[in-house]
Amino acid sequence: MSSATKVVNEALEWSAEARFAVYYAPSRDSAWWRAGSEWLGGDVESGVPYTPPQPPTLVRAVSELTKAPRRYGWHGTLVAPFRLADGVTPLAVLDDARGWAQQQAPFNLPVEAATLGDFVALRPAASEGEAAMRELAASALRTLGGLRAKPSSADLARRLAAPLTERQRTLLIEWGYPYVFDEFRFHMTLSSSLEAADERAALVAWWHDRIAGLGPLVVDSAALFVEPAPGEPFVLWQRLPFQTGGVAQQ
Structure with a gap:
């Protein structure tokens, strides 16, 4: 089966209620992709499961602390999940997303682990990186915004x-x-909501040491993720490589 046929067949299998999202995901061959996939217990591109590492300072297993982000896979949101507008096909989304990605230039993004509210996440370590990710997300949203269905009355009322x-x-x-443009804050979620401050602190400390060895994120692509039907785990459907060239520093 050709790769093009596989793409079409996958799209045909999805529910009409499928949701699509543009996420940042580290390159599949990178140490960052392996580290994040191991942490969340699985690779959402290949389907390979992993046993998460276990920081010695934690009483509970990492798998208990990461239930919420595990369903979404290792990612940072650029365009939040959306259903397709009438007449829009998954392949149309893929075409527009690829066209957008090819206009983007790669760059390095230094990150840090931090507590955001009651969960732990990676976030840009400097304001320049925050601004670069905000601009990237805004560009993607403007490109793909016309393809999404309007929220239902129930969804809108709930939010x-x-x-x-x-x-x-x-x-x-x-x-x-609600968290787009000037309200956007890039992050890659590392935990569910955690009431215990000591658990959050232990995760931040463990990831601080990991980041020192992994270095900055290389933002040289994005990815289309799909929730095939409501409540199902997200899968990484297609990688969206940025234009080739040198990687700028942030």
Whole structure:
């Protein structure tokens, strides 16, 4: 079976309720992809399961602390999951996403582990990196925003019931998600919500040491992820390589 036929067949298998997302995911051959996939217990591109490492300072198993992010796979959101507008096909999304990616230039992104609210995540280590990821996400959203279905009344009501600022409410209504453009904060989630501050601190400390060995993230591609049907685990469907050339520093 050719790769093109495989792409078409996969798209035909998905539910009409499938959701699509543009995520940053480290290159499949990188140490960062292996490290994050191991941490979350599996590679969402190949389907290979992993046994997560176990920091000695943790009482609970890592698999218990990562249930929420595990369903989404190792990623950082650029365009949040969306359903397709009437008449839009998965292949149309793929074509537009590839065209967008080919206009992007690679760069390095130094990161740090931090507590964000009650969960732990990687985030850009400097304001320049934060700005670069915000610009990248905004560009992707503007390119693909016209392909998404408007949120249902129920979805919109559920999200509007959350504690949002007036700006976030406006963005939600216009773009289907409140944390876009100036409200966007790039991160790669490492844990579920954790009540215990000592667990969060232990994860931050462990990842601090890991980051020292892994170095910066190389942002040289994005990826289309798919939730095939509501509640199912996300899969990495297609990689979206950026234009070739040198990698700029951030």
